Amino acid sequence: MRLFGKAEKKNGWLAIGLTADGVQAAAIERRTGGLPKVLLAASYPGRADEAGASLARLGKDLHANRYQCTTLLGAGGYQLLMVEAPNVPEAEMKTALGWRVKDMIDFPLEQATIDMALLPTANGSNQARQAFAVAARNSVLMPHQRLFADSKIALTAIDIGEMAQRNISALLEPEGRGLALLAFDADGGLLTVSYQSELYLARRIDITLNQLLDPDHERLHQLYDRITLELQRSLDHFERQFSFVTVAKLVLSPVGEGDLCTYLTSNLYLPVEQLDLAKVLDLSAAPELQEPAQQAGFLRTLGAALRERAST
CATH class of the missing domain: 3.30.1490.300 (Dna Ligase; domain 1)
Incomplete structure (x- = not known):
């Protein structure tokens, strides 16, 4: 099985993510002349040691056998x-x-x-x-595959977060220019730069979403300083390495109620926008994704569901 390889579409992709507090799934249909449509976005809360039972329930409820299925490695x-x-x-x-x-x-x-x-x-x-x-x-991959096999879910591919985030970024790219996308979750921050739907940069930032929900103003702004410095260094390095790519802007996935977006706008040379998936995805069948926090929580699972026929 390829980690993020090519595969022919049958009835679309069902992406399944294992999170710290359960299992989540998303399916997306790409349509000619319209926005990709989110067919479903579902969560199954539970402890990590209950993942097998959650997967079995998910597979039955969502008719996983009708899709090509992919999951994300941690x-x-x-x-x-x-x-x-x-x-x-x-x-x-x-x-x-x-x-x-x-x-x-x-x-x-x-x-x-x-x-x-x-x-x-x-x-x-x-x-x-x-x-x-x-x-x-292989000692990580094999138990991962076995967990799905035991739950009667056949995996066609296994994705990684960087490629899944690239799939979201590709929808946001201005014509002929690159786009930087920054998102945070329980594993930390991930900065990606895509250009012409290809991943050109991926940098991990050792700051978790939970840290960014800290109510202490001073600690929060210390984290903002660290993020800003990491972004400046990463984007400067990117410009030197890929001088033919002009990055148009940085898009930030929603981060709690803080003012990280405003802070970055004041301290970076790039324009900064907050991500709104409703601009690039049809969310009419998944109204729960209208909430910014839900969009952030499903970001990479949605990205994995955006796999294309000839996409890596």
């Missing part, structure tokens, strides 16, 4: 690395990439599943082609 279950793509035929690329990253991962190559996404090169550029390599421990 942030600690894999490593995502950007490397120079080996100069080999494409058929040999994955093997060659594995050898290139073997000294960069913290477990033996023979215990890993490797997948990749090649980045396009700029027209007329002599710059070496870059690639994202994702390496996951």
Whole structure:
């Protein structure tokens, strides 16, 4: 099974996310001439040790067998690395990439599943082609797959948060320009930059959503300072590495009742907007996603459900 590979659509994708407080699922239908429509967004609360029972109920309630199913690995279950793509035929690329990253991962190559996404090169550029390599421990993947198999849910693919967030970002991109998207959850912050629907940057920020809900004003603004500095460094590095991409703006996924969006607007050179999924998705069949907090909570599961026929 590929981690975030290609697959033919049948009846759309059902994305299933395992969270700290339960299981959630989303299905999206892409339509010609209209916004992608969210067919369902459902949550099944429960403890982590109850995930199997929750999955079995979800599979039955949502008729999971009618969809191609994907799930998301937790942030600690894999490593995502950007490397120079080996100069080999494409058929040999994955093997060659594995050898290139073997000294960069913290477990033996023979215990890993490797997948990749090649980045396009700029027209007329002599710059070496870059690639994202994702390496996951087989000891993490196998129990994950077994959990779904035991729940009678057949997985077609396994996604990662960076690629799922890229799928949301791709909907928001202005024509001919890149877009930065920043979101926070229980695992921390994730900054991505996409351009022409490709992921070009992914940076983790070691600040969780729970920390950003702290009512203490002083502690909160210390966190805002750290986020701002990380964004400035990451975006400056991105501009040096991919000078042919102009980032139009930063879009921030909703974060509680704080004023992070206002703070970033005052301290970054980029325009900053708060994410509103209603602008890029038809939410008429999922009215609960009208609430900003619910949009934030479902962000990457929705992104995983946006997989396309020829998408990595």
